Amino acid sequence: MFDSYDNITARLRASGDYLWPLALRLIMFWEFWEAGTKKLRGENWFADIPWADWQGGFPWPFSLLPADINWVAATWGELTFSVMILLGLFTRFAALSLLVITVVATAAVHWPAEWGTLGELWQGYAITVEGGGNYKLPLLFVVILLPLIFYGGGKISLDHTLLKLTGRDSYNSDRMGDGIAAALLFGILGITTFFLEPAWGIGFMAVALVLGLTPALRR
DSSP states (O other), rough: OHHHHHHHHHHHHHHHHHHHHHHHHHHHHHHHHHHHHHHHHHHOTTTTTTTHHHHHHTTTTGSSSSSHHHHHHHHHHHHHHHHHHHTSSSSSHHHHHHHHHHHHIIIIIIIOOSSSHHHHOOOOOOOOSSOOOOOOOHHHHHHHHHHHHOOOOOOOHHHHHHHTTTTOOOOOTTTOOOOHHHHHHHHHHHHHHHTTOOOHHHHHHHHHHHHHOOOOOOO
């Protein structure tokens, strides 16, 4: 019985290498492509909407940039990186770039302006325009992008094709768990949280630095 179960799960994992990364890439392509095309065809509303001070709302260093530059960067970032995600080309870089776009937008618009407890913060896990934040949808985007950053574009991707052409097709054998791997994990968490809560991001990055520089934790 256990052999049959192991055989089924092994085959599910093998088929999943094709399916789930492609599914995540398709949905992320559509969401960011749609957002980018709306910005491209519309007017710059970053500095015009009355209910938000965008230059105060954008986190550093984006708060130092004019609204026009932020608008162009957001527009072409969403368009360019969404196409890269669709093709599975430099998937990790594209997904990380879209993650930064997402958390910057979350910090500027969707994150609660003030919160004192985790209960108050959790009230922002909603899709609403009424107080308490509005970060449910961008948080789901972050959760979708993270597997693409850590795992890559899967076997139906240009990345995988390029690996095969260079003789480096090693999706199932290139695992290396050590201090540097842990440092990368905490580094990604630092990037994810820095624009929302700088203290969290700095804390994660500090842990990443310690783990990455500790010789005993390396292979």
